Amino acid sequence: MLENFFRKPKAEKEKNPERVIELGTKVLQKEENSEIGPKRNGGYMLCTVLAMALAMGMTAGKAEAQVRGVGPQGHGFGGQIASEIFHQGVFEVGSVLNRTQNAKQDRIEHEYVARLTQLGNAMRQLDNQYSNQRDSLTRQGGDSADLKKLEDRYRTEKTQLIQTENDLKGEYHKQTRNTGIKRALTETVVQGARGW
Amino acid sequence: MAFLEFIKSSTLPEKDKEFWVLILTTLTEDQIKIFEDFTEGKEENLKVLTENIKAKEQAFRNSDENALEKIISNEQ
Numbered sequence: 001m002l003e004n005f006f007r008k009p010k011a012e013k014e015k016n017p018e019r020v021i022e023l024g025t026k027v028l029q030k031e032e033n034s035e036i037g038p039k040r041n042g043g044y045m046l047c048t049v050l051a052m053a054l055a056m057g058m059t060a061g062k063a064e065a066q067v068r069g070v071g072p073q074g075h076g077f078g079g080q081i082a083s084e085i086f087h088q089g090v091f092e093v094g095s096v097l098n099r100t101q102n103a104k105q106d107r108i109e110h111e112y113v114a115r116l117t118q119l120g121n122a123m124r125q126l127d128n129q130y131s132n133q134r135d136s137l138t139r140q141g142g143d144s145a146d147l148k149k150l151e152d153r154y155r156t157e158k159t160q161l162i163q164t165e166n167d168l169k170g171e172y173h174k175q176t177r178n179t180g181i182k183r184a185l186t187e188t189v190v191q192g193a194r195g196w
Numbered sequence: 197m198a199f200l201e202f203i204k205s206s207t208l209p210e211k212d213k214e215f216w217v218l219i220l221t222t223l224t225e226d227q228i229k230i231f232e233d234f235t236e237g238k239e240e241n242l243k244v245l246t247e248n249i250k251a252k253e254q255a256f257r258n259s260d261e262n263a264l265e266k267i268i269s270n271e272q
Contacts, residue, residue, distance in 0.1 A: 023264060026261075026264075043233075043245065047248045050219055051248075051251075051255075054249075055257040
């Protein structure tokens, strides 16, 4: 009966551990910041850890250790468990969480470089096009007004591309800065004294 | 042991009692104490806890963010 209750096949348990940890982090942080009384809050937080553990087919301590990324330096309840597991040699310090963050970082980096390259190519193409058009116009006897129009159009398009590049760089730094903040927040949670 | 006896003597379905027995094997005495204090010896509180864990476990298993949001908002 117990088997049927929550011990699902291993493949199913491991279907999406990163997602479970991501959700667990969010839920625990929300519960930590909630205005529920400490006793009730502690109870529900423990429920969350247990629920995650069951969903992932691991022990409650390991689930909490992974979701918080805590090591032996952790405080209170989570740190105590993490320390015990660590010394038993089966503790993976936030490995899944780190893997998820690294994957996200890699994806941001990859998209940034790809778009930057794309913009660089577009700028070179625009420069070449303008140069060719200007030569052609000169050869065909175009006057200064024609050349001025061509140059204005080129400058407008070039300015747009530069602006797009600046926006892209700004967005990239914003994303990477947020990741840094998230990591700092995790560290704070890990290092903060726990009252339960 | 007192908490285990409390669970066993409750009117929870047998499958829920077995569920708790396994949970207790994964917890330290301090952690069990949190649950024990939480229930205050009241079966209705034990049922709330049981349903909470089961609902969250299901939501985590399904990676169902909406379900988790609903559970947490009900807690608060």
